[in-house]
Amino acid sequence: MAATNAPTVENTTPRRGRGRPRNSESYRAILEAAAELLATGGFETLTIDAVAAKVRCSKATIYRRWTSKLRLAIDALAELPDPPLPDRGSVRADLRELLGGMIEIFNDTPAVAVMQSLIGERARNPELASLLDEAFQKRRDGLCEVLQRAIGRGELPAHTDVELTMDLLVGPLLTRLFCTGAPITADLIDALVESALVGCGAASS
Amino acid sequence: MAATNAPTVENTTPRRGRGRPRNSESYRAILEAAAELLATGGFETLTIDAVAAKVRCSKATIYRRWTSKLRLAIDALAELPDPPLPDRGSVRADLRELLGGMIEIFNDTPAVAVMQSLIGERARNPELASLLDEAFQKRRDGLCEVLQRAIGRGELPAHTDVELTMDLLVGPLLTRLFCTGAPITADLIDALVESALVGCGAASS
């Protein structure tokens, strides 16, 4: 809670207490190993044993820092790259670029598999839902920013439901990635952007 | 392939071969037990051992009919109810009712948890993706029907992209259910329907 970034669980040196201090490098090393395992083989290869072997530590060392594999996976998810935040001056262009960047990440990284797996665990572990909500929300920050700027510029009406608009943009993508397997093309992105803009009453330029 | 319904795997009596025929009741009994386990405790309580105990058969009897737990789960998913197909004469009313029915099922059955779990397994088992695509597609048949009828009545333009429209309607719902945990209200459904109708250029009535 006191460290620079506060992850799922207390960070490396909780309160500098009495006994032997934790190895200060282990936290990052474990997290990076977990992210790397995710990146190479998806969620299925992310096992605590594999992380421990990679870091050359024991499982206990991991479980002292993360209470469960899922917590570790959530933090590792945050290590995956985010699409760059565009700023082209128009919502339409920004949204196209941002969604395009998302698709690139979906193609180039195991982000989809990771998200799918985490969703699957969400069903089994409701106590985890809020953590996941937060993690997913964070991955939409860029999108939120683009929309807010558009409202600030007057491109979108002030009463725009940002949450709904984001869902209209991202929801169909996730549906195709997770459920139907339908292809995601540039044309689809264009159509989504148009539909969303029209839906919230943007001035058609 | 020759039976009335052809599930994931060959049905009860494949070709009436040499040996002892399979118990014709086991197939349904296993499937119903699996569906019931899903309905009571979600995906996590669906274990092959539990199904076997419920049906009073051996695991081998199950594995003789389904090659894996996942195949069984997919077929059990199809046992969950579908929302009733509305026919009120207008797309707007039909869509509202249909989506409302979906939400009811999401609230009253473990459908969400089941879908989440299956999505999670999709990441781990790409060979399964096409089967899942099919199963999810089937659960959108009603929606497709409503849209097609609207096109037939001229309420929607003939060039409407039905697939895209379905994604625009369902995608945001799934996003909230699976990722953000945001609430799903009647207002949201109304907004989705309006957005989708405007998006595909329906005559605003």
Added chain:
DNA sequence: CCCGAAATACGGTACTCACCGTACCTGAAA
């Protein structure tokens, strides 16, 4: 038409395997 052989399903049990998570012991830092 009858009988044996081959083929296949059945229940049951025990097993392997993988993996999560924990108990316990050892040793280092304060």
Added chain:
DNA sequence: TTTCAGGTACGGTGAGTACCGTATTTCGGG
């Protein structure tokens, strides 16, 4: 000497397999 990190070994669960003895069917030969 106390406190806590690290390592090892273990328990537990659940998927999927192997195998046994038995039951039930088809087929081929008498």
